[in-house]
Amino acid sequence: MLYQVLHEIEKADGSITLNDLSIKLGVDRNALEGMLQFWVQKGRIQDDSTTCDDVVCSCGPSFISSVDCTFIAKMPKTYSVRTQNEQKEKGN
């Protein structure tokens, strides 16, 4: 199941919504989030909302903001699959 999740994401060749992934795998969205979190812990997937800096980003889910800017866009929450090079860099 976990491997299927990774496989489907890579097969999407770009971006895929959590909803589409849930439909394709026939897995509930909440269960899917749990699986993604598992891969986040294993370092294969990055939870992008955790890469924000405290000064610039309010790191609540799916939110990027800055106190000094006149416009702040609320971004959707994203996860990205680490490429092999990124995994190596992270490992180092």
Place this chain on the structure above:
Amino acid sequence: MSIIETALQKKLSFKIDYGEELEEQINQLVDEIAQRPVIAEQFPHRWLAIKLLEEDRDIQIKLLALKDGASLIKVAQKSIELLKSVQGDDLDIQIADRRYRWINQLVNSTVQRPLDDKRAFTDRFDQIVTHRYLGIPIFFIVMWIVFKLTADVSAPYIDWIDGVITGPIGNMIVAILNTLGLRDSWVSSLFVDGIVAGVGGVLVFVPVLTFLYLALAVLEDTGYMARGAYVMDRVMGKIGLHGKSFLPMLVGFGCTVPAFYSTRTLENEKDRILTGLLVPFMSCGARLPVYILFSAIFFPRYAGTAVFSMYLLGILTAIGLGIILRKTVFKNKEQSALIIELPPYRAPNVKTVWLYIKERVGTFLKNAWTIIMATSIVLWLLLAIPVNGQGSFAETDVDHSVFATVNRVVAPILKPLGFGNWQASGSLITGFLAKEVVVSTMAQIYTTDVLETNAESNGFLQEIGEIIFTFWGATVDTLKSLPLIVGVDLFEEEVETEPTNLMNAIYASFDASSGGHGVFAGLAFMVFVLIYTPCVVAVAAERQELGTKWMWVSMVGQLVLAWIMALAVFQGGKLLFG
């Protein structure tokens, strides 16, 4: 009788099948555990065997404190090595995978979910708005409506605020200065020609930003903005940019500073630098007053479309440059996939929308009273100091000021672009501090006669009455303009705003500097403002994120590109339509 009671009565137990090889090692470990009574008494045997194969640290620590614990861990280690030599992957992943598979099968065979209407609507609607081919045109149509709405609806309020600043408020300031015996003094000039003209010139755009933020807040709160990011992200991926590149770019539509910081979500350095170089082409909110002003001057009937086209040009420039850089300097064949969580659609919440607008307009106002006011005072000083003995301090013609003299040196570079005068070059240079300052500088340069220093206040109550009356008029005009957005003229009358002194002055100046091709010069100026170096705070953020080398590459590159694109617009316009 509940399911749990039934299960307890029947003593149902579950056992996940972890596969032949794993099960064999689990069974061997279960036997080992059974041979160690102290451990066997304390833990369920199968559970402990699996935990040992998962190399659970807590369990290992507990076992080490027990008799025969260390030897059991050694046995488990042998099993782990054996399994790894056969299967080659982390055992804990395989165990977790089997568990998720079991849970999924159980859920699918036992749980029947009622159809969630809200979710069903979201799924159906998403099939259209995130469609592979329809998604992009829909996104651009939505953004066009946003800018059309912003420009058309806010126009009467711009006139109203302009009227209030140059009318009642200006008159009151002049009256106070006159009462203090400062009539025609340099202090009076500082207030009237400096602060009121400069800060007031920017404050008139508060309605534009308010309506823009209202539209964006509604889009964001309904959940559409996330879809917009998704469809654009797919485009980025297709042309070889990192899927996540569009997220910092979308942030850049508001402000370039957080956009630079949000490139941190890209782990690969090449992707991060490339995205950082493209981010400034996303037109930030501070550039909007320039577009609104110039659109109203040169394209009064198509102001919304003109503003939208600037945003579109920024995106297209970033995409084009991205493709070139990806194929040359930043070659990277490895692309990573992206998973985006789209929230369900919902009706916008009034409080959320209000907070969104309040926060952003509040920051804009704060900037007006700090950066713009300080710049206006410095600029007033530079405009007030004469050179070559032409007049005296604060009484010289701005044409003979220090500011004009210095900027005349730069102006010839801009001549081929159609705006080779010191007013335009000076505005672009001060715009380096903040992009709104382009407008406040022009307001100070062009409309030094914005207020009559001999004007008398009509009395406080009468002035207040005038403000309320004109506000009502602006609201009526706005309501009349709403059906016009979709091309319906319910009132059979033109809701067209009168050009202000500033607009007339800018038009005349650009027309003169371009040899009668003011429209192309105005458009070229808008393009230059879109492409050229962002403000000083953004440059500092760029240096922090990309390093000094790339900051200089970006700054110089943007200036050169701005010049080339503005040249193409002006000269091309003259050739084709002149």
